[in-house]
Structures are given as structure tokens and as C-alpha cells.
Amino acid sequence: MQDLAQLESIALDLPQTKRGHERCVALLESAAELFLEHGYDAVSLDDIVNHAGGSKASIYKYFGHKEGLFKSICDYRRDQFFKDIFMPFNPQVSSFRNYLIQTLINFQEHLKQPEKAAFMRLILEQSQRNSEIAQHIHEHGPKKIQLAIAGWLEIAHKNGILHCENPLFSSQFYFGILRDIEWKILMGLPQDESDQENTNYIEYCVDRFLDGHQKP
Structure with missing residues (x-):
């Protein structure tokens, strides 16, 4: 479970107590579950409150409104995504090649989880219908991920x-x-390749990526 500081960028009004923290996280997780099961439009704030407990006042306090709650769910899951997938590069533990390979393998394993793939489809659906949500998701999701790897590439460049x-x-x-x-995965197509075949593909592509970044 995230600590209080980790909710600072997610909730409008940061809960200061353990109980408030638990209520905030319960609303995020319950809303995500209901959105996935029934769709965003079919779920009301009353449904979320009945499922998670608490009151609509808590939703207004922590997230502002339903759209704010959805954005917070995306931010909450993004933080979990980073925690599960990205590790700081440590040259004493692994080569940069292995770091790049393992990051993509972790990313792929994340995508292969049915619930994670379903939530990504939900994000795509809502992004098509709401440009503000689309911009928020891009800035705090894909763009942030790209910037994280760009940071490590910049460090690798400086270190030769x-x-x-x-x-x-x-x-x-x-x-x-x-x-x-x-x-x-997002289109629900069958995965014909084995895990080893996908790993071989990732290793091949990372090697070609590194070939293209050799010193001139």
C-alpha cells in the first residue's frame, strides 16, 4: 500500500491519517474495479461509495468529481507501473544492455496481465471521448515513461x-x-509467440538499438 507521501500527487486533499489514507485508496481501487466491470459511463459515484464504503463527500474532497477520480486512478496505477517495471540502473549489478532488456521484459509481462490490458483499453476509450483526459494520460503516462528512460540514456551517454x-x-x-x-494484446489477438521467442525478439532489438548508439 502506498504511504501518505505517495498519494500527494494523486489526491487533491492529501489524507493525513491512516484511516483517511485507507479510505482514499479504497475509493481508487473500488472505482477501478467497477469501471472495468461495467464501463465508465455506467458507474455512478453512488455505486462507487456503495462498493467502497464512505461517502460521496470523500470523493469530492479527495478527487473533486468523477473525472478527477478517473485521472487519479490512472495516476495511482502509473505509480504502481513504475514501481513494478523501472529500477534505477546500477552498473555494479547489471550491464546497460541487460538493464534495457529486463525493462522491456517487465513491461511486456505487465501488459500480458488481463486486468492491466483491460484497463489500458478503458484508458484508450475514455481518451477518445475526452481530450482533457487524453492530455492528462499522455503527460503523466507515456511521456513520463519516455522521459525516465531518456534520463538513463543521457547518463549512459555522459558516462561513455x-x-x-x-x-x-x-x-x-x-x-x-x-x-x-x-x-x-490491446486488440485481444492471440499470442502465437512463446515467452522465449518474445525474449529473443527483445534481445535482438536491444542489440540493434545499441548498435545504432555506438560512438562515431
Whole structure:
């Protein structure tokens, strides 16, 4: 469970007590469950309160309104995503090649979880219908992920591990490695490749990525 500080960027009014923290997280998790089961439009604030306990006043206090609650769910899950997938690069533990490979493998394993894929589909659906949500998701999701990897690429460049003049462009290129796998999962297509085949593919692509970032 996230501590109080980790909710600071998610809730409008940061809960100061353990009980308030638990109520805030329960609303996030219950709302996400109901949205996935019934769809965003079919779920009311009353439904969420009945499922999670508490009151609508708590939703207004912590999130402002239903749309704010949905954005907070996305932010909450994004933080969990970062926690599960991204680890700081430690050259004493792993090579940069292995770091890049393992990050993509972690990302792929995350996508393969049915509940995670279903929530991504929900995000795409709501983004098509609400430009403000779309902008929020992009700024706090994909863009933040790209910037995180760009930061490590910049450090690797400064340390002479690779040559990377534009870390953000290279980060976007790097995540393109998973684009085909990601879209197959989101479209519900069968995964014909085995885990080993996908790992072989990721390793091959990372090697080609690093080949393109050799010192001139």
C-alpha cells in the first residue's frame, strides 16, 4: 500500500491519517474495479461509495468529481507501473544492455496481465471521448515513461556507455520495440509467440538499438 507521501500527487486533499489514507485508496481501487466491470459511463459515484464504503463527500474532497477520480486512478496505477517495471540502473549489478532488456521484459509481462490490458483499453476509450483526459494520460503516462528512460540514456551517454545525442528521440525509438506486442494484446489477438521467442525478439532489438548508439 502506498504511504501518505505517495498519494500527494494523486489526491487533491492529501489524507493525513491512516484511516483517511485507507479510505482514499479504497475509493481508487473500488472505482477501478467497477469501471472495468461495467464501463465508465455506467458507474455512478453512488455505486462507487456503495462498493467502497464512505461517502460521496470523500470523493469530492479527495478527487473533486468523477473525472478527477478517473485521472487519479490512472495516476495511482502509473505509480504502481513504475514501481513494478523501472529500477534505477546500477552498473555494479547489471550491464546497460541487460538493464534495457529486463525493462522491456517487465513491461511486456505487465501488459500480458488481463486486468492491466483491460484497463489500458478503458484508458484508450475514455481518451477518445475526452481530450482533457487524453492530455492528462499522455503527460503523466507515456511521456513520463519516455522521459525516465531518456534520463538513463543521457547518463549512459555522459558516462561513455553509448553515444546518444537525443535521449528523448532514442527513448521513443526504444519503446517502439514493444509496439507490435502491445497492440496485439490491446486488440485481444492471440499470442502465437512463446515467452522465449518474445525474449529473443527483445534481445535482438536491444542489440540493434545499441548498435545504432555506438560512438562515431
